[in-house]
Amino acid sequence: MPALTIAFWRKWHRWIGFPAFLFLLWAASTGFLVAFTEFFGEEEALREATRDQVSPVNVASPASAWSDPIARALATANTRSSGAPIDKIEVQFKGPRPTVTVFTGKPAGGEDRKLVFDAKTGLMLSDETYADKPFLYRLHSGEAFGDGGLVVAMFWGLSLVLLTITGIIIYIKLWRPGQKGLRRAFW
Numbered sequence: 347m348p349a350l351t352i353a354f355w356r357k358w359h360r361w362i363g364f365p366a367f368l369f370l371l372w373a374a375s376t377g378f379l380v381a382f383t384e385f386f387g388e389e390e391a392l393r394e395a396t397r398d399q400v401s402p403v404n405v406a407s408p409a410s411a412w413s414d415p416i417a418r419a420l421a422t423a424n425t426r427s428s429g430a431p432i433d434k435i436e437v438q439f440k441g442p443r444p445t446v447t448v449f450t451g452k453p454a455g456g457e458d459r460k461l462v463f464d465a466k467t468g469l470m471l472s473d474e475t476y477a478d479k480p481f482l483y484r485l486h487s488g489e490a491f492g493d494g495g496l497v498v499a500m501f502w503g504l505s506l507v508l509l510t511i512t513g514i515i516i517y518i519k520l521w522r523p524g525q526k527g528l529r530r531a532f533w
Contacts, residue, residue, distance in 0.1 A: 352519045359512040362505055369502035376486035383482060396440040403439045412437060418468030419446035423461050426470065433457065433476075437465065449476050 384390060403411045416435060423430070430450040438445045444465035452458045460476035463469065481490065488495030 352516060355512050355515045355519065359509060359516060362508050362512065366502055366505035366509065369498065370506060373486065373499070373502055376482065380482055380486050392438070392441060396438075399440045401439045412439075415444070415446050415463075415465035415468075419448055419461075419463035419465070422463055422468045422470055423448050423450070426461065426473065427459060429453075430458065433478075439465070443471075445471065 415437060419435075420432075427450055431453065433449040433451045435449070436447040438447070446463045446465050448461045448463070449457070450459045450461065457476045457478055460472075460474045461470060462472040462474075464471055477484075479489070484490040488497075488499030491498070
């Protein structure tokens, strides 16, 4: 086995880093976009606006407090997408405009529509295409490219761990005792 010199660790650091840099650049870029859209997105704005509010519905409320808004939303949804399978339902009681969101699927399977209704009136507020995970999230994780993309994503995550470890080893081997001030950490 070769001596574990600085040259040995730099060589491995370089060989791991060179092919991984494109994937790490991809992960960093899409990760930035995911964080940006999460931070400045509509859902985050609603979460922040309603954080300190108290829901008018609690666990002791009668069943009609939550079932009536859902029933109104489903009645309107049925006129829009008759007989569509329901994937999930989300209810937002807090805020100036409580909503019921119905996610429908396709009759043969898969996601289809995201229907948002006013919880008080049952009127439709929006009708959008629905995917279980936003495309940007699937792009960031590699899932947009199928199982192979997920495997590549695991490798680029592992390469970042290995680059960190080899970088720390190189840093420790280059460390010079006796230095003062910033030169002790940065040479």
